[in-house]
Amino acid sequence: MLNLDFQKRLNHFLLDITASFQNEIIILFGPSGSGKTTTLNCIAGLSHPDEGQIELNGEKLFDGKSKVPVQKRRIGYLFQNYALFPHMTVQKNIQYGSNDDELVRQLTEVVGIQHLMTSYPHQISGGEKQRVALVRALATKPRALLLDEPFSSLDRQTREQCHQELLRLHSRWQIPIILVTHDEEEARKLGDRILPMDQGKLGSPDEFW
Amino acid sequence: MLTMSYSPLFLSLKIAAIATLLVFVAGVILARVISRNLFPGKSILESVFLLPLVLPPTVVGFGLLYLFGKNGILGKWLMDWFGVQVVFSWIGAVIAAVVVSFPLMYQSASAAFQNYDSNVENAALTMGASRLKVFFTISFPLAWPGLLAGTVLSFARALGEFGATLMIAGYIPGQTDTIPLAIYFAVEAGRMEQAKMWVLIIVALGFSSTLWLNWWTRRNVLLFNRKS
Numbered sequence: 001m002l003n004l005d006f007q008k009r010l011n012h013f014l015l016d017i018t019a020s021f022q023n024e025i026i027i028l029f030g031p032s033g034s035g036k037t038t039t040l041n042c043i044a045g046l047s048h049p050d051e052g053q054i055e056l057n058g059e060k061l062f063d064g065k066s067k068v069p070v071q072k073r074r075i076g077y078l079f080q081n082y083a084l085f086p087h088m089t090v091q092k093n094i095q096y097g098s099n100d101d102e103l104v105r106q107l108t109e110v111v112g113i114q115h116l117m118t119s120y121p122h123q124i125s126g127g128e129k130q131r132v133a134l135v136r137a138l139a140t141k142p143r144a145l146l147l148d149e150p151f152s153s154l155d156r157q158t159r160e161q162c163h164q165e166l167l168r169l170h171s172r173w174q175i176p177i178i179l180v181t182h183d184e185e186e187a188r189k190l191g192d193r194i195l196p197m198d199q200g201k202l203g204s205p206d207e208f209w
Numbered sequence: 210m211l212t213m214s215y216s217p218l219f220l221s222l223k224i225a226a227i228a229t230l231l232v233f234v235a236g237v238i239l240a241r242v243i244s245r246n247l248f249p250g251k252s253i254l255e256s257v258f259l260l261p262l263v264l265p266p267t268v269v270g271f272g273l274l275y276l277f278g279k280n281g282i283l284g285k286w287l288m289d290w291f292g293v294q295v296v297f298s299w300i301g302a303v304i305a306a307v308v309v310s311f312p313l314m315y316q317s318a319s320a321a322f323q324n325y326d327s328n329v330e331n332a333a334l335t336m337g338a339s340r341l342k343v344f345f346t347i348s349f350p351l352a353w354p355g356l357l358a359g360t361v362l363s364f365a366r367a368l369g370e371f372g373a374t375l376m377i378a379g380y381i382p383g384q385t386d387t388i389p390l391a392i393y394f395a396v397e398a399g400r401m402e403q404a405k406m407w408v409l410i411i412v413a414l415g416f417s418s419t420l421w422l423n424w425w426t427r428r429n430v431l432l433f434n435r436k437s
Binding site: 071086137 | 328329333337351
């Protein structure tokens, strides 16, 4: 369970987040510049709120005074451009934060990327990169998974496939998944709960529907 | 047959190599710490780093004499505590070479550390890697082409340093006579054949290092950045 209750002053508004998530897929839906990525960064520990607290499975990740460093949070993060390590093969990318070969084997099988293991990121397609990044994030056995517009650069057909894979992975690895998007159809399809976000504030799911 | 001592060649290589090593370590660390962070005074600090690039070498030499001279703040301290004399020694030549070549290394390293998506480092951090591991396995390899370019340029610049070296280290045969100084004093003494020889050697060294760099860059960097 992920509990958020924090504030952070941004350039044009105050980011003010209060929410509680179970092992579900949450969609943060809103226009660019509404604070979605900063919210993910605060949860991951890449940046920090000014005050408040972040709690994951009973452990305080941030409480104003102390903060658990990003490396110790075990929160997977899938970046918009995937951020694969360009100088490493797919296999090296996936094994970078994981030494559980059995888990890596299972994950690569589920998303069907076994044949890409010796390729470099510049040799594979956008959809394949997305799958590799997803497997890489899950291979570290994260306690929560953050996805920042992970499907935005994919064509329609590949996006559909990736949606299915994410749902399949979530049914096997039950953790809170927070997905940022501004694609309404994607939000409706994937989200157990959709939270509209504007100017640093979360709206209620009713506002979306 | 021209008879001449080859000590300027070995001395120049020794001084340039030591200076490049120091400049590499300082340039990489400072560029990594400074380039991706925003803080008050950053522009001023970076301008100070690049100053030797735009100042006349004599001004750099004057500044070094002021600092490292027998009565200079650092010169006196080094003499009193370590018995090290900087002026009129090869150490002075190393310091001059470090100061004039540092801007090239810093600029190249700074550009190199900004030339890749910073989220690759963030991704590695979220995967549990320590900052040291991220630096050595992600940042350094990705910045390596730029770092190598900076190293080669710094080495070439250190090898060719003349003005500041002359002011702080002087021309003492066998001790501070680097190739550029040997050329100047050979010409002044009318030993044109000897000067020609040194000119050919230093041109060959400079040309081969930049040629190798261009070849390496084309071979490795283009391959790396090529899109499928």
